[in-house]
Structures are given as C-alpha cells and as structure tokens.
Amino acid sequence: MEAETQAHDDDKPAAHGNGDDHGDAGETSTDGGDTELHGLLAEFETPGALIAAARKVKNAGYTEFDCYSPFPVHGIDDAMGIKRTKLPLVVFGGGLTGLCGGLLLQWWMNAHNWPWNVSGKPTWSIPANIPIAYETTILLSVLTTFFGMWAANKLPQVWHPFFRLDRFAKVTDDGLFIGIEASDQRFELEQTKQLLVAAGATHVEECHTDARPEARTVPKAIYGVMIVLTVVALIPFALAFKARASKSSDPHWHVFSDMDFQPKAKSDQPFGEFADGRANRGEIVGTIARGNLRADDAYYRGLRDGQWITELPAAFKVDVDKLNRGQERYNIYCAPCHGFDGGGHGIVPERVALRGGAWEARNLVSSDSVAIKMPNGQLFNTISNGYNTMMGYAAQVPVDDRWAILLYVRALQRGQNATQAELPAGAQVR
C-alpha cells in the first residue's frame, strides 16, 4: 500500500491529466493560490474493504466523509454511522396537514361559507368527507416525500469537486471510494492520508477546487438562457389565457377534426337515411327478445280469458319463504302508506296529518275494504299498475315479488278477520 501511495504521489500531475498541477501537498499549492484543498479521495478494492474502511474512518471521529460506489453496498450506512432518515416523520406531518386541511376545506365550504341543504343531509359529516380528506392526505404525503427527499439529499446538485479527478469516473463502473472533506474538524492532510492507507486504500489522491471567485459564480450566459427559457415556457399559457379572455367569430380549431366530427347518428337526432327521419329505430315490431315472451297471462297480468283470476297463478309456487319474502317487500314498498298492519295509517299519512292535512292510503284489511273483496288478479294488477293516485310498482318490484306481496296482504287480511271458531283452542279474538 505504502509503495503504491508513494508511486501515486510521484505521478500525480499525470494522474490528474487535466494539465492542472496541484503540487505534492495540497496545503501548499503550487499554482499561485488559485486552488484550495477540497479533500482526499481513497479508492478501495472490494465492497468489504470499503465497509471496513468506512467503519475505521467513522471510529476515528470523522463526520464530513462519504462513500461512493457504482452499486448499493449493503451495510455501508451502519459502517458510516448514518442514522435512520427522519423523512417518515416529516411525511407523517405532511399527511396530517393534508388530512386536517382536507377536513377544514370541506367544513369551510359546505358548512360555513355556502351551506346547502341536500335532501336534509347534515352540511358537515365525517363519512361524506372521507374521500376528499383521504385524497388530500395522500397528496401532501407524496409531495413531502418527494420534495423532502430532494431537500434531505441537498438536491439538485449538478456538480461535485471530486468530478475533477479522472479516477473518480470509475465510480460509475467499478470504483469504490471514500472521500473525506478538508472541512472536517479532524482533517489533517498527512494523518488523514495515513489513516486511509492503513484502512486499506489502494490509492489516495488529493482533490483541489478552483478558488477563483469567477469559478464559483454561475456564468452570466446561463442566467440569460434561463430567462429566455422561462419566457418561452410562458407562451402557451399566454396563448391559452388570450383565447379564454377574448371573443372570436372564427370556428374552433380542431386538431383531430375526424374525431370531433364522426359520421354517426346519435339517438334523438334527425337522420335522413330513414323514411321517418329518425336516428332512433325503437323496437322492431313483431319481435320479442329471447326469454321475454311473457305469454303466461295469469302470472304476468293476473288475467285468464279477460277476467281477473281468483286463485294464485300456477307459475307462482307458494311456500313459507314466499310469505316471508312478501312480508319483507310489503314492509319496504307498501307499509310507508298502508301501514305495517295494512290499516292505512303508515308514516306518510301520519306525516300529512302532522301538517294539518287529511290524506290517507286505503285500508287494505278491514272486512268491508275493497282490497279484501277484489280478486287476486285485480289486486296483483293494482300493485303492478297502481290505482288512481297510487303509482304502480311494476318498474321496481319483480313479478314474483309482487305475487309474494299479494300473498302477505292476504295473510294480513286473514289474520285480522279471523272468527273465534277458526282459532285453535285457548286463543282469543280481540
């Protein structure tokens, strides 16, 4: 090692290869004070050697040093004494800010600045706020992760003094380096060199930076280019703004005019290709979609030979499940008006009464009610198509469920008009 370092010191000017003579010892530079020592760069043979050396440098008390390798070296963070990143904490803060900001935003808009009654829903409620609060949480977490990572790594940094050393180019290929900066409190050129050699470096090199002030300022031309690029980048925005803020009698400019104007007919628009001038063709007369014939008059319409059927249609299989289903559907679709007992005092008439009105749904179960006397077919038809001011339920309740509801209405009627003789021993009509 020692010999190699020695040899290196001898061929130093050649090693730099950039015509810059940094001299033998960095501290006393020979090129007229134009350069100053940035630090030492030491090369190592293997990742294992790099880790061992990093540990030695750390244990010697250095803090201003870094390791450079073409690929991630596992265990190097620990060897260098790099602490776990605090980024997660920052991101947590960002996420929390997003969460609270999202909630605040919605509270301010929906409950404070512009409260709006939507179907009597509360103007501000947590469940309705979850989607947006979730999005803002993610948004701010992601942004703090992204920009926090840049800030924590002191990016963007496009240049580093070690780039001046030709040997350092190996770092993108097969070079493993430790660089100790001269700004480190423990840095002392010869001692630090010896430490690196003792730690197994195959090559140690001084790195000098250009100390001239003009070398440390951004060239004026770059500012010029930045200003020009910024102005150019604003042009599209300016054009869009002008287009939005001014009026024009010219037609739109269509980039893909064959996409904007397609030869197709939209429904409900005139279309000359057909004799009736319509684009919408409707159903074809005399055809029925497969499985939609509905020829069973009794089942689908409650009719036989033009008369209401009095029994239940054969296609409707009665069992206790159908009755339970009927009860459930009745309680959903009918009870609001006709009441759970069918007596006509559901929550809707109650509500009308509260406001001083008088409106009631028919009593479906009293012994003199029309509904108790009407044949099954007619009751089914009333449920399907409605009656006077009551709307039909064919659109919402499938055929079988309508028969199940009918079954339950019949059960309600039967249950409330039983005679003492029909009851089992011990039961009492009230």
Ligand code: HEC
């Ligand atoms: C929105 C309230 C409302 C709902 C819901 C409702 N009905 Fe009615 N129903 C009425 C009113 C009101 C009438 C009386 C209509 C009229 O005479 O103008 C009526 C009439 C009837 C009649 C005729 C009774 C008669 O005396 O002629 C039957 C049968 C009936 N409903 C059954 C049902 C069934 C079964 C359901 C559930 C599928 C149902 N209704 C759902 C309000 C409702």
